[in-house]
Amino acid sequence: MSDHPESSWRNGAGRRRRARWFAAPAIGVVALALAACGSSTSSSSSASAPATEAAASAPASAAAEPTTLWVQSGNGGSDAVLKAYEEINAAFEAANPGVSIKFEVKGFTDLVDTLKLQLSGDDVPDVTQVNQGYGSLGQLVGAGLLTPLDDAATAQDWAGRQGESLLAVNGRFSPDGKTMGSGDLYAVADRGAWVGLFMNAAKAAELGIAGPPTTVDELVAQMETAKAGGVTPFMFGASDGGEQIWLMADLLMADTSPQVLTDVINGTSEQLPPEMLDVANTMQDWAEAGYFTEGWAALTSTDVLGMFAEGDGLFTLNGSWNVFQSDTPENFRLVPFPLGSASELAAIATGDLPWAVPSKAKNPDLAKKYIDFITGPEASSIWIKNGQVPASVSGNEAQEVEANGLVGVSADAILQWANLVTNGTTEPFPDWATPTWYDTIAKSSTALMAGEITPEQFVEALQADYGPFTAERKASS
Amino acid sequence: MTSLTARIKAAGGRVNDAPSGGRAPGEPSRIGYLYILPAVIIYGLFVFAPFLHSIYLSLFDWDGVSPMEFVGLKNYGAIWTNPIFRSAFVHSLELVFFYTVLPLAIGLVLVSAIQRTRVRGTAFFRTALFIPYVIAPTVIAVIWRWILAPKGPLNSALDAVGLEAISRPWLGDFTFALPSVGMVGTWVMFGLVLALLLAGVQKIPQERYEAARVDGAGRWMEFRAVTLPGLRYEITVVLVLTVTSALRNFDIIYVMTSGGPGYATVVPSYLVYQQAFKVGAVGAAAAMGAVLVILTIVVNLLVARGGRGAS
Structure with missing residues (x-):
């Protein structure tokens, strides 16, 4: 159930484990910096140099409203993924003046084991990764803790990007959380697995x-x-x-x-x-x-x-x-x-852990916009650049893989995924x-x-x- | 006493009048309860109340988020009917052998040997032996996982001296996984046991040994009549500490085997975690936790009673 097979590496011993210890203090520093800034407009994540500029120019445009988007990831320990998120977040902040992202990282087990309790409370992230399956996503949906994403999915044609069957596998559930693979869309993945x-x-x-x-x-x-x-x-x-x-x-x-x-x-x-x-x-x-x-x-x-x-x-x-x-x-x-x-x-x-919007999120619309962005074409290029498999298929995979000099299993992972989603x-x-x-x-x-x-x-x-x-x-x- | 007080007062002296009257000097005063109040509040809030709450939860079928459904003692019944749950408690008792019986036996043999001779650098050996007990269990588990790995140092050493027949994937072997984990417990507990027993044996008056020898006692008689009774309190402490460790073992199992291979090393604490956080069966987990706590308390009461009874 909640023990996604991927947990084996996410909480596994060895190299990746060490990487996580390395990443944790860095995240802590970012969190501290954010806490120090409070919710003021000047707060910004570690990789948001462009966003700082955007925030600085925001008062001039006056249209942008200063907002902090609280994003919670369960990819702790995977530094290549986190590095890509830094780039993607910076791009999102640049595209949305006035918005700064508070990116919180947990380990897979930390996230999955505490999610039910966290989302039952009032202080919840605007957007969070969740684990698929009856024991995880099903229970969250059944308890009414997540917001359906169908309006955004239809408006932005998510099915066109990654195929309806993949959307269904990762995020569709009946509202009672008892039937997987059909019903409303509660979560969508940004990376393929x-x-x-x-x-x-x-x-x-x-x-x-x-x-x-x-x-x-x-x-x-x-x-x-x-x-x-x-x-x-x-x-x-x-x-x-x-x-x-x-x-x-x-x-x-x-x-x-x-x-x-x-x-x-x-x-x-x-x-x-x-x-x-x-x-x-x-x-x-x-x-x-x-x-x-x-x-x-x-x-x-x-x-x-x-x-x-x-x-x-x-x-x-x-x-x-x-x-x-x-x-x-x-x-x-x-x-x-x-x-x-x-x-x-x-x-x-x-997908890798799909993204969902909690029912009590303070910025649900911006959260949907964020999910749309990280599953969109601009993010796909960043994923491939960082050797990750984007869940959405653009058709340009072969060129991008070659442009980034990926060979062997790194190239196969991306190209075979695109083939599977398209033809299999x-x-x-x-x-x-x-x-x-x-x-x-x-x-x-x-x-x-x-x-x-x-x-x-x-x-x-x-x-x-x-x-x-x-x-x-x-x-x- | 009253007359004494009166006489002192009459003589211009000062006497502390007992606040509750009639209480002998030195007898506990009610104000003592005030002193332990902070501890009682903290203990009650963070240990006793959660324990009562988990007993309450154990009477329900609950996944952690959905409405709770009262099921009475069904969760407790499952502990006895479910063969995996039952085997977890059996494994716990097997671990008591490795955590308690084995270290104590080794410790007593060594201590009775050492007490006859002066060992130089006792302080050093005591510290060295105690180190395993001080290291975080997770670290110990990671180290031993590596030592016991199929191509780890233990198997390499066995192969090097021609004992290929013995070397095996220790933690993947259905017969040897639990004893392997158990031996790690012995390794951890042995230092603690020996440190305690060494301290104890040093306070046994040397005259008793001399008297025993004059009476013609041999080594065994000397051990039985002098050393063992002299170590009564230390043995009680050892039993309480090691039995508790054996029963609550989680970290070493979680890191070394996660209950595997198959269900060969599943223990109650691991099942509590697995049922509550992985399966989402909070009631079943609470029931198992309650049984484990009660079992631990009962065993410790028996040990403490035995210790007192012997005196």
């Missing part, structure tokens, strides 16, 4: 493997080749739970169709599809065949991605938000997981189906792959969580 297969192309060439696999059978054959060549076929880390959930969803799509996965996540039926058993068998087989990293149960997906970036292994499964820097970026590729038929294109692909099916994260499913799948699949439980027991454990929640949700909506 999708899960794909990372491949070490240089190593593949050494092993005589032509290109990325297009079917699961081909993937298995390539993993066998790698194993025979003494290369770990699949860098896999299960202790944070994300990777096995993505693998399960991808295998289910490959075994059936993207629609079956969509139905499971939307809770169309209270019964999981029978193919889940095949998926469970495959997962156990792969672990027993020795495709995974040694000691996978004690490693996190972030651990193994780090090892992969340093040259270990042939494949790994991870998110576009985790594209890594490398001395040899051209050696690595990021492609959608191969589905049954070569023509099919689908992936777990949603975007799937929500599977664990959004029930508030407890993330934990249930994560823990049960580790037991499954370690041979502690049978595939039948695995499916039973998932069904025991999924069935009652889905039934209750349907009964009460």
Whole structure:
């Protein structure tokens, strides 16, 4: 549920963690500076040199009203993202004289765990990131804590920018918070996040493997080749739970169709599809065949991605938000997981934490304007410049990627996203189906792959969580 | 007494009249309650009131924002019927072995050995041993996660001396994850236990050992008749501190395993956090928290009683 798979890196150990400690004091300084300025017009965020000029010239125009827009982000720890926000905020302030942005940053867990309490109070941000799914966005909507954004979405044609299905996945809910994916629009994402297969192309060439696999059978054959060549076929880390959930969803799509996965996540039926058993068998087989990293149960997906970036292994499964820097970026590729038929294109692909306007926000109209701006074309260019994946597709991605000199997984993350949104099916994260499913799948699949439980027991454990929640949700909506 | 007071007064002396009358000098005065009032208010406001409130919450089905629904003792029933919840409490008791029994056993053996010999630099060793207890648990967990990692120092060392058969992904192993986390607890608690016992054993009069030896006591008899009774109070303190740590363990589990692999290291505190903040089952979390607090209080009362009973 609220434990978005991305939390694994947002609160994960390692490099990113340190980056967050580094960022926190900087944010604190900005916050202090703002506090010192109070709500006067002269307050301005750290990166708002143009805005200061704008504010200075504002009295002359007299039309601009001095306003502070309180923006709350949950991207703490991700300095590349925060740097891009600084640029985007400066651009927004420049475009809106008299407006200064108070940009507050929290870690993912801090944000998600305290949001309900914060938004129930009176002192709320004008615009905040929220987490998708029943346990997070659903509960906030059900409690009436968020404002629908449909008027702005229609006026500015957000569906034209990122496609209706992506809007629905990230932010549509029935007003009672019981049905996900339809109803009013409560949140919209500014950056895309999708899960794909990372491949070490240089190593593949050494092993005589032509290109990325297009079917699961081909993937298995390539993993066998790698194993025979003494290369770990699949860098896999299960202790944070994300990777096995993505693998399960991808295998289910490959075994059936993207629609079956969509139905499971939307809770169309209270019964999981029978193919889940095949998926469970495959997962156990792969672990027993020795495709995974040694000691996978004690490693996190972030651990193994780090090892992969340093040259270990042939494949790994991870998110576009985790594209890594490398001395040899051209050696690595990021492609959608191969589905049954070569023509099919689908992936777990949603937004990063989407943006919403709390019901008690003091500047709701300006807040909507801000969301429109950060999902608009000007912001998209800034996102790409900073190596991020803009959720909105402009059609200029290829040129901008080239202009900014992005190669390897950084380029793939952006280009494949645009392709997925335009030509494929975007799937929500599977664990959004029930508030407890993330934990249930994560823990049960580790037991499954370690041979502690049978595939039948695995499916039973998932069904025991999924069935009652889905039934209750349907009964009460 | 009255006559004494009267006589002093008659002699021109001054006597502090007891404000409540009839109270012997040195007996507690009611004004004493005023002195502890600030502490009582703070304790009541920040510990007792929230505890009562969470017991109240435990009787409801509540996600934190929606209207609350009264469900009586259903949440408590779930602790016994849900196998995962139940296993969490079993894991807690297993951790008591590693946090309490093991450090105490090692500590007693070492202390009884040390008390016969003079160790140079006792102060240094005491400080060194105490350090693990002073380090923040999160830091300890991060360090041990690294040591126990599949390619970490422990496995490398085992492999280097030809013990590949023993090396394994400790925290990813269904059998060894809980003992691995437990051994970290032993490592943390051992220093505290030894520091306390060393201090205690030094205040046992040397004459008692001499008397025991004159009576022909061997090492074991000496330990049983002199050292152990002499350390009664220290052992009580050790039991209270370590058992409480074992039962409330959250940070080390959260950072090292998050309850995994599977549910192999799930403990009640972790479930409280997970149910309240991840699942949005505030009532269930409150019920589990209440049971944990009550369990801790009961165990500590038993320990304190045992300590007093022995005296």
